[in-house]
Amino acid sequence: MTAPTPFSRRSTRQIHVGSVAVGGGAPITVQSMTTTKTADVEGTLQQIYALAAAGCDIVRCTCNEPEAAEGLAQIVPRSPIPVIADIHHQYKMALAALDAGVHGLRLNPGNIRRPEHIKAVASECRARNVPIRIGVNGGSLDPALYDKYGGITADAMVESALQEIAYFDEVGFDLVKISVKASNVPLMVEAYRKLSLVTDYPLHLGVTEAGPPPAGLVKATAGIAALLLEGIGDTIRYSLTADPVEEARAGRQLLEALGLRERKNVDLIACPSCGRAEVDVIDVAKRAQDAFADRQLPLQIAVMGCVVNGPGEAREADLGIAAGNKRGHLFVKGINVAVVPESEMVDALVEWAEFINEHGTDAAIARADVAKAEREARLDRTKLLDDKGADANHAQERIVEIRKRVASDS
Ligand code: SF4
Numbered sequence: 140m141t142a143p144t145p146f147s148r149r150s151t152r153q154i155h156v157g158s159v160a161v162g163g164g165a166p167i168t169v170q171s172m173t174t175t176k177t178a179d180v181e182g183t184l185q186q187i188y189a190l191a192a193a194g195c196d197i198v199r200c201t202c203n204e205p206e207a208a209e210g211l212a213q214i215v216p217r218s219p220i221p222v223i224a225d226i227h228h229q230y231k232m233a234l235a236a237l238d239a240g241v242h243g244l245r246l247n248p249g250n251i252r253r254p255e256h257i258k259a260v261a262s263e264c265r266a267r268n269v270p271i272r273i274g275v276n277g278g279s280l281d282p283a284l285y286d287k288y289g290g291i292t293a294d295a296m297v298e299s300a301l302q303e304i305a306y307f308d309e310v311g312f313d314l315v316k317i318s319v320k321a322s323n324v325p326l327m328v329e330a331y332r333k334l335s336l337v338t339d340y341p342l343h344l345g346v347t348e349a350g351p352p353p354a355g356l357v358k359a360t361a362g363i364a365a366l367l368l369e370g371i372g373d374t375i376r377y378s379l380t381a382d383p384v385e386e387a388r389a390g391r392q393l394l395e396a397l398g399l400r401e402r403k404n405v406d407l408i409a410c411p412s413c414g415r416a417e418v419d420v421i422d423v424a425k426r427a428q429d430a431f432a433d434r435q436l437p438l439q440i441a442v443m444g445c446v447v448n449g450p451g452e453a454r455e456a457d458l459g460i461a462a463g464n465k466r467g468h469l470f471v472k473g474i475n476v477a478v479v480p481e482s483e484m485v486d487a488l489v490e491w492a493e494f495i496n497e498h499g500t501d502a503a504i505a506r507a508d509v510a511k512a513e514r515e516a517r518l519d520r521t522k523l524l525d526d527k528g529a530d531a532n533h534a535q536e537r538i539v540e541i542r543k544r545v546a547s548d549s
Contacts, residue, residue: 146367146368146397146398146399147370148164148370149339149370149371150164151163151339151340151342151373152313152339152341153341154270154314154315154341155270156243156270157220157222157242158221159196159197161316161343161373161374162316162340162342162374163341166399167367167372167373167374167394167399167400168196168197168373168374168375169194169374169375169390170195170196170198170223170343170374170390171190171195171376171377171383171384172199172201172225172376173187173190173198173199173200173201174186174382176206176207177200177202177203177206177207177210177211177214178206178209183200183210184217184218186383187214187218187219187220187222188219189384190220190383190387191219191220192433193387193388194387194388194391194403194404195220195383195390195391196220196221197220197222197374198218198220198223199222199223199224199225199245200214200222200223200224200225201224201225202224202233202235202236202241203227204232205235208224208236208238208239209239211224211240212238215240215241215242222242223241223243223245223272224236224239224241224244224245225245226244226245226247226251226260227247227250227279228251229251230253230257230260233246233251234259234263237260237269241269242270243269243270243271244264244269244271244272245271245272245274246260246271246272246273246303247274247275247276248274248275248281248302249275249279249281249299250279252281254306257306258309258310261306261310262310264312264314265311265314268314269314270314270315270316271314271316272316272343273304273315273316273317274317274318274320275296275299275303275318275319276320276347277291277296277319277321277322277323277327277330277347278321278347278348280295280296280299284299291321291326292326293326293329293333296319296321296330297319297334297337299319300338301337301338304317304338304340313340315340316340316341316374317340317342317343318343318344319334320346320347321346322347322358324346324358324361324362324365327347328365328366331344331366331371331372332366332369332371335371341373342371342372342374343372343373343375343376344362344366344367344371345359345363345375345377345378346358346359346361346362346363346378347378348378348380349379349380350380351379351380351381352379352385355377355378355381356377356389360377360389363375363377364393364397367393367394368397375390375393375394376390377389377390391403391404392404402438404431404434404436404437405431405436405437405438405439405440405492406438406440407424407428407431407440407441407442408439408442408456409423409424409427409441410443410448410452412444413444415444415445415448416445416462417444417446417463417464417465418444418462418481420442420444420462423460423485424442426485427440427485430485430488431489431492434489434492436492436496437496438492439458440456440457440459440488440492441458441459441460441461442459442460443459443462444461444462445461445463445523446461446462446464446516446519447463447520447523447524449461449468450468450470450475451473453473454472457471457492457500458470458488458491458492458495458500458503459471460488462481463516463520464519464522465480465481466478466480466481466515467479467480467481467483467484468516469491469512471491471503471504471507472500472504474504474507475509476509476512477491477512478512478515478516478519491503
């Protein structure tokens with residue numbers, strides 16, 4: 140298991156969305172949003188359960204009509220994770236969502252602009268101890284700020300957030316987190332950097348309308364990861380044009396990859412394949428990825444294309460498999476533990492991974508006939524080297540030629 144990498148993080152106040160802490164040194168959380176009609180209680184809950192299983196910590200549902208608020212009244216008590224109501228134009232929907240018992244609100248300051256409405260919602264939230272996210276969005280910026288700044292700029296988005304905070308201050312409300320999202324990555328990064336200098340409220344990171352994967356994943360990761368690596372950000376959301384489960388998975392995977400959350404799922408490492416590969420590495424890696432997708436095993440597992448270099452290159456993995464001579468060589472922490480037929484490679488990985496997860500790597504090595512596995516592995520390696528040579532890419536031959544040429548030119 141890879142040790143978490145500690146990044147120094149900007150210090151922020153802490154708020155609670157239901158039972159989940161955000162900011163103030165709490166683990167960075169993953170958020171997503173349901174795509175069902177909120178009035179469809181069973182459909183929405185089904186999606187929320189799938190999101191929670193994929194690593195989502197806090198879920199948001201739209202509250203855009205009275206039926207949605209009524210749906211929330213039934214969803215909130217049955218949800219496994221805290222529920223935030225997303226409010227755009229109608230402040231009364233915010234009040235209705237609070238009546239439904241939601242754990243948080245998201246208000247878009249560009250869409251609810253009358254101060255008395257904003258303050259009415261904040262007062263009610265204060266009375267109920269419910270936090271609000273000020274969700275500034277470049278695409279729906281207050282027109283007055285758009286005109287003042289001559290377009291959507293980082294300063295305009297920051298000012299929008301600060302204006303909202305000023306209204307909250309007037310009614311003594313401070314259970315706040317803020318987002319300043321834009322679909323343009325450099326703009327979004329600049330806005331969050333500027334915001335982090337003028338407030339210590341926790342920040343919710345996201346690249347809005349990032350689009351479908353894979354380009355949407357790349358965009359969202361570029362913006363969110365850049366800020367997290369600077370210590371900015373307390374909770375994140377990938378806004379993908381995709382099943383929201385993909386958003387939750389991506390968020391969770393990013394935090395695990397950066398060492399910002401404990402590993403909960405398999406970290407699958409796989410070689411990029413090359414001319415030495417003894418199997419279709421892409422296919423085996425994909426099958427392994429599918430096999431581990433719904434298994435919560437906090438292990439690093441390697442899929443390597445050849446037994447000549449693979450085990451050495453993936454020595455640090457908890458468990459790995461390398462292909463060679465129509466067989467898969469399993470290794471635990473770099474030690475050969477078994478050799479299985481090529482067709483059983485993925486099944487064997489799953490069986491060993493589950494054993495390691497339950498009993499540990501030492502027990503896995505202890506149960507193996509290491510001497511036999513090493514003997515068979517050595518035979519395969521020797522045969523491959525005899526067939527193909529240690530230098531399958533003919534690099535040494537080329538180096539000899541280069542040296543000859545350089546010597547003859549001098
Ligand atoms: S492990 Fe083997 S097949 Fe994979 S990239 Fe390395 S040398 Fe090539």
